[in-house]
Each structure stands twice: as C-alpha cells, then as structure tokens.
Amino acid sequence: MTDHNANSAPAATPDIVYTLTDEAPMLATRSLLPIIKGFTRAADVSVGTADISLAGRILAAFGLADDDLARLGALTQDPAATIIKLPNVSASLPQLKAAIAELRDKGYELPDYPDEPTTDAEREVRAAYDAVKGSAVNPVLREGNSDRRAPRAVKAYARSHPHSMGAWSPDSKTRVATMDADDFRHNERSVVIPEAGTVQIRLVPADGGQPVVLREALPVTAGEVVDATFMSARALDEFLVGANAAAKADDVLLSVHLKATMMKVSDPLIFGHVVRAFFPMTFNAFGLVLAEAGLRAEDGLASILAGLDALPEGERIRASLQEELELGPRLNMVDSTRGITNLHVPSDVIIDASMPAMIRAGGKLWDADGGQDDTLAVIPDSSYAGVYQAVIDDCKAHGALDPRTMGSVPNVGLMARKAEEYGSHDKTFLIPADGTVEVVVTQGTGRAAGTVLLSHAVEDGDIWRACQTQDAAVRDWVHLAVVRARATGAPAVFWLDPERAHDRTIASLVERYLAAEDTTGLDIRILDPVAATRLSLERARRGEDTISVTGNVLRDYNTDLFPILEVGTSAKMLSVVPLMNGGGLYETGAGGSAPKHVRQLLEEDYLRWDSLGEFLALAEALRHVAQVSGNARATVLADALDAATTTLLEEERSPARRLGGIDNRGSHAWLALYWARELAAQTADADLAARFAPVAERLGEVNEAVQAELVAVQGHPVELGGYYLPDPALADAVMRPSAALNAIIDAL
Ligand SMILES: NC(=O)C1=CN([C@@H]2O[C@H](COP(=O)(O)OP(=O)(O)OC[C@H]3O[C@@H](n4cnc5c(N)ncnc54)[C@H](OP(=O)(O)O)[C@@H]3O)[C@@H](O)[C@H]2O)C=CC1
Ligand SMILES: O=C(O)CCC(=O)C(=O)O
Numbered sequence: 001m002t003d004h005n006a007n008s009a010p011a012a013t014p015d016i017v018y019t020l021t022d023e024a025p026m027l028a029t030r031s032l033l034p035i036i037k038g039f040t041r042a043a044d045v046s047v048g049t050a051d052i053s054l055a056g057r058i059l060a061a062f063g064l065a066d067d068d069l070a071r072l073g074a075l076t077q078d079p080a081a082t083i084i085k086l087p088n089v090s091a092s093l094p095q096l097k098a099a100i101a102e103l104r105d106k107g108y109e110l111p112d113y114p115d116e117p118t119t120d121a122e123r124e125v126r127a128a129y130d131a132v133k134g135s136a137v138n139p140v141l142r143e144g145n146s147d148r149r150a151p152r153a154v155k156a157y158a159r160s161h162p163h164s165m166g167a168w169s170p171d172s173k174t175r176v177a178t179m180d181a182d183d184f185r186h187n188e189r190s191v192v193i194p195e196a197g198t199v200q201i202r203l204v205p206a207d208g209g210q211p212v213v214l215r216e217a218l219p220v221t222a223g224e225v226v227d228a229t230f231m232s233a234r235a236l237d238e239f240l241v242g243a244n245a246a247a248k249a250d251d252v253l254l255s256v257h258l259k260a261t262m263m264k265v266s267d268p269l270i271f272g273h274v275v276r277a278f279f280p281m282t283f284n285a286f287g288l289v290l291a292e293a294g295l296r297a298e299d300g301l302a303s304i305l306a307g308l309d310a311l312p313e314g315e316r317i318r319a320s321l322q323e324e325l326e327l328g329p330r331l332n333m334v335d336s337t338r339g340i341t342n343l344h345v346p347s348d349v350i351i352d353a354s355m356p357a358m359i360r361a362g363g364k365l366w367d368a369d370g371g372q373d374d375t376l377a378v379i380p381d382s383s384y385a386g387v388y389q390a391v392i393d394d395c396k397a398h399g400a401l402d403p404r405t406m407g408s409v410p411n412v413g414l415m416a417r418k419a420e421e422y423g424s425h426d427k428t429f430l431i432p433a434d435g436t437v438e439v440v441v442t443q444g445t446g447r448a449a450g451t452v453l454l455s456h457a458v459e460d461g462d463i464w465r466a467c468q469t470q471d472a473a474v475r476d477w478v479h480l481a482v483v484r485a486r487a488t489g490a491p492a493v494f495w496l497d498p499e500r501a502h503d504r505t506i507a508s509l510v511e512r513y514l515a516a517e518d519t520t521g522l523d524i525r526i527l528d529p530v531a532a533t534r535l536s537l538e539r540a541r542r543g544e545d546t547i548s549v550t551g552n553v554l555r556d557y558n559t560d561l562f563p564i565l566e567v568g569t570s571a572k573m574l575s576v577v578p579l580m581n582g583g584g585l586y587e588t589g590a591g592g593s594a595p596k597h598v599r600q601l602l603e604e605d606y607l608r609w610d611s612l613g614e615f616l617a618l619a620e621a622l623r624h625v626a627q628v629s630g631n632a633r634a635t636v637l638a639d640a641l642d643a644a645t646t647t648l649l650e651e652e653r654s655p656a657r658r659l660g661g662i663d664n665r666g667s668h669a670w671l672a673l674y675w676a677r678e679l680a681a682q683t684a685d686a687d688l689a690a691r692f693a694p695v696a697e698r699l700g701e702v703n704e705a706v707q708a709e710l711v712a713v714q715g716h717p718v719e720l721g722g723y724y725l726p727d728p729a730l731a732d733a734v735m736r737p738s739a740a741l742n743a744i745i746d747a748l
C-alpha cells in the first residue's frame, strides 16, 4: 500500500495493517510506529501501513495515489485480516476545501470543488469529492459490529485517579430542546424485504409532472430492514424559532449539537436551517446575494464571513450579522478567545463528543467572555435527544457522577454493513418539490414490480432519507451481545424505542435471534432508550455495570458519553470490531482526531494526544495475529504490552496536558521501556527474553536523558510543512527529536 506519511510497506499483506490518518493521531503515529515495528519485527510479526488520510483519499480519487482505502475495504473480507484503525478526519465541506487548497499549493493538479456543477465533467468532479467528504472511511472498514469497553486497568486507574467533574446544581437551567412532531423519529416507516432484489426511490410531484428518480437502483438483500423517514423543513424552522426564543427567555447559551460529519447529507442541511434561523433578518434581506456568491448557511458563519469582503454589500451584511448576534440569545462559543461560535463551522461541534463534555462540566458550555454557563442544547431530531435529557435529569437530581465509584456502561453496537442511519447518506435527499416520495420494487424482493413499499407526502425543502440494516448484521450483533453478557455477567439491555417503526422491527428480530442463543442465566432486556439510560445510570451510581446494546447512532453517542463520564475521555476505550468474515478490526478509542491538539503542537511543540487507545488496540491485534497465524510470539508480545500499559497507567506516564510534562512522545518512550522490560522478564519465550534484555537495559540507561530531551524541546513553535499533508522529514524531526532513543529503536 502506498504511504504518503511514513516508511513504505511490504508488498504482501502484512500480519497487521496500521492506518495512517490525520491530525493528532497521524502525528502520534510518526513517533509510535517505529517503536511498534521494531518490537514486532523481533517476533516475526510484520506491520504495514495504509494511508487513509483525507489528503491520501483526495489524491486517490483523482488517480494521484493508490487507493489504500479500497484495498483495506477488500481486506476486511479476509479471515486473516488484522487492521488497526486510528481516527481520521471525516471532512466537512470547509475542511475538504482547505485540504484541496493545501494539496494544490503543494503542486498536485487537483480540480476546484465545484459548488454549482453545470457540466457533466464538473458533476463527475463533484461526485468524486463528495465520496471523500464526511464519514467515508469507517463505513467501508466496519464489516462487523462493535464491542467498546473500558479495560479493567483503565477503569481501575480512573477510580484511583478520578478526573475532574463539574458540579451539577438542581437549579441548573440546562436542558435539551428537540422536536415533538414531523421529524425523523416521528415520520419513520419500516419494512422487511423478504427476498433479494432492487428498489427505486422516486418523487412523484404533486403538480402531476413526471416522477423524478432520486435513486435509480438500490440493491436489497433477503431479510433486510429498509426504513424511510423525513424531517419537515417547515416544522424544523418553527421549532428553531421557538428554541431561539426559549434560550433568550431563559438567558442561557444557545448551542446546537449535530453530526454533520457522519450524517454528511442531512445534518449540514439542518445546520443551515439553524444558521438561517439565528439570522432571520440578514437572510431575509441578503439571502439571494449570499446564495449568488456561493456563501451558504450550511457551511457555517465562518465561511460566510470569509466571503463578505468580495461582495459590494459585504460590510452591510457583516453589520447585519453582528446586530443579530447581539439581538439573539447568547451563543455557545467553541473558542471564545478567537471569537468562534457554535455556528461558525458545521464540524466544530459534533454531538457525540460535545454533549458528554457539557454534561461532564456540570451542564456548562463556554460563553463569549470565556466564562461558563447553562445551555439550551438544540438537538432537532428527537430520536436520541431523550437520552441526553435523561442524563441531565439524573445529574440534576443526584449530582455529578463519581468516577471513583461509578459502574461501567460498555457498548455492543450494530454497525456492520453500513447499518441504519450512518449508511444513509447515499439515500438522503433534499426534496426539490412538493409530492410523494416512494420506494418502489423494480426487481425481485418477493413482491410484484411496481409495488410501493414505503411512501411519504413531502414538501419542497424537506429532508428525506432511507436506511438499510442487513439481517446478517442484526443476527451477528445479537450474538455479540450474548457473548459479552456471558463473558461479564452484566445485564445486557437492548435500547429500542417502541415509538419508532425501525426499532419495533429490530426488536422483533432481536427476540427471534435471542431465542436461538443459549441465554440461560443471563439478564437480557429490551428497554426504550430513556428507560435504558435511567436504569444504566441508576446501576452505575451503585457501582454496577450494564451493557448497552444499541443501534449505530447510539453506539456512537454512548461510546463517548459513558467513557467521558467514567474515565474522562473515550481515548482510553478498547474498541474491537470482530469482522463478520473472521478478521479483526481494532479501532483506537472512540474519539476523533482532536484538531486543537495539532494547534498546541504547532504553537508550543507539545502533543497531548494520548495513545492509550493505540496500545490497547495493538495488544488485541497481536492476539488476533497469533490466532490466525499460529505465531505464539505474537501472544507474548501482546501480554507484555498489556502489562506495560498497566504500568504506564499506574506510574502516570500518560501525556499530561501542559507544557513541561510528559507529552505523547515522552509516553511512547516510557512504553518502549516498560514493554522491553516485560519482554525481558517473561519466561514464555526465552529467545525473546534474551533479545529484549539488552534493549531494556539500554532504554533504561538513556531514559532519564531522553525524557529530559523531550521536555527540553517544548515551548517553541514548530513547522510541519502542512496540515493535511505534512512534510515527512519535518514531521519526523518534530515527533522523533531524541537521537539517543531513535538509535535504540532503529537498531531493533
Ligand atoms: N473514528 C473516527 O475516525 C472519528 C473521527 N472523528 C473526527 O475527528 C475530528 C474531531 O472530532 P471531535 O468531535 O472534536 O472529537 P475528538 O474526539 O477528536 O475530540 C474531543 C475531545 O476529546 C479528547 N480526546 C479525544 N481523543 C483523545 C486522545 N487520544 N488523547 C487526548 N484527548 C483526546 C480531547 O479533549 P480534551 O483535550 O479536552 O481532553 C478532544 O478535544 C473530526 O474531524 C471528526 O470527524 C471523530 C470521531 C471519531
Ligand atoms: O466516522 C466518523 O465520522 C465518526 C465515528 C465516530 O464518531 C465513532 O464511531 O465513534
């Protein structure tokens, strides 16, 4: 596989494929991967790389680089596949455009992103870029369901070293605002397809015109659950007017929480409604001018402000926006020192991380003066909003959760084969005219051609979407839940909402597949998400664990929510995806790529990214290699690595957050030392012990000097030669500044 970011990989499929991604995790990889390669080489485990960075994917889309993502996607079907997947940027449009601009500056001949494609050639370019946009990696690699949990050592560390938690007051004004009708939750319809076939999605216009084909041919498999739903634009706008007024009346910060990256078609559109609703006078007066200049509310306030200088009316529009900022409710700030509001960039506030951070902070978000205040958290669709309100209610009634005593809520998530909403972007449409959207049989499915399976009366501007969930994925998910319940003895709760058509269908499948499992002695329940939240919190407060078994969206939400409350960050989670064909995908943590970490590195040569997720994933990946290849040394490496990770936690060698402490690079040096010591001390493999004894000794000798060196470099701005595609030599120089450490690692 090609490699824009690091050393080149062997041609044959390596035992482990390590992904090269973006931002902080990609930079951390520059320091960690040489250590991993050195240690694994000694045990005959080969480690290759696959470049799935945003830059790499853009270049691949235009034939300027190999398509590593496609190859990795194919590899997920191989029973021997072992893949370590670090978080990558799921690019919003502003991020995609910034990456294109950087690559063009570097001399790559890439076309501009066509905002308004008019020719076929432009439409092709647009389609190629749109395939790279948003969450374009995870759905390709996630050919299995997910098992995310806090390892015992991580939980033990959090209990003895509790992270800070903001206090919750019973008088907190923080609450969630969500729609009570005409949203995705309320309009959902669901059908099970008896046999494989093809369906078409079309809009039959109300004016009697020809049907508009929205999706020509959508393949469906036997037993697949197909849903359709829509959000009414009119209902959304009414709701937003009310939410703005409520935030103003309550004098709390208005904040909006969406997933514009993963729900890359629907959520930027909803974000656009939010921006327009906040600035109604400006869009009334200048909406046409802005649209003609290509300045879209969907791209956020920052994009609009950046384009105003080029417009004759620019100053008037800027003044109007400013006036409305002062008139409206106070806005939550993403960065108050730089004046970045919650409405600046659609990908700055991502619900899975933003809501838990707010809850952890006692229900507070940042205001314009750098202070913290209560918030009205706007989550337009009501499908999952109730979960957050339930947590808020619980914290108001019982105070903040206590990491020293609280139990755990691990997750078994349905995500295989692009399950549910997160696979819906190629079936999501902004409705162009009033009419009826129909999902119609074109071939197979066990129904007559022309049968309308699902339909909705819609209006111009509504957001309509269909979701698919394959039967085999559901069956595998139910089995994984039983396996985890058996392994832990904890109750497993399926979070399914009887008010939702899709969830009712899934619940009936769960019951069917549970009947085929041995569940003797296990406590397995199905509860609606709000009741499940309440039960899980009540048990957590008693120190008891409860497995949450959820669909794809709640998988995403819960695997940040509970980890952030329990262990301070989702970066410390073990995140295993047993691939349905037998391979193993090991994701690192549940968090993303934390762009603010890169800024800190650039400004002061300090990377606070915690690679604990990578350490945990690597140990699991090594065990999988041992299992599929019979190389017992891989198990020895894995056990030693887990022991080293436990020591690293106990001895507090994880990155601190501030200059002068251990950063990412320092923690890697400690890991290498502890790992070598464990390998030298183990008795399962005498050769490995002999091989690592001198390594442990040399690392031990230089460690104090290396750690001092790694602290000494801190405190100055550094140059990486690019954000999305840093210069390899510059990035290596920054991430591997210790010659003494490098000499030992490179000699392994
Ligand atoms: N699996 C994937 O590929 C995912 C990708 N993303 C992408 O990541 C980017 C940022 O998303 P965002 O929602 O801000 O989420 P992040 O998880 O990147 O950031 C939220 C916060 O979590 C903390 N954090 C997360 N991981 C680590 C770590 N390893 N070490 C230390 N702290 C960590 C940091 O908080 P603090 O510094 O306050 O402790 C960080 O600011 C986006 O481009 C998004 O699309 C997001 C989620 C998953
Ligand atoms: O793919 C993405 O954009 C985000 C994935 C994510 O947040 C998760 O799986 O936890």
Ligand SMILES: [Mg+2]
Pocket (backbone or CB within 6 Å): 352, 556, 557, 559, 560, 590, 591
């Ligand atoms: Mg997530």
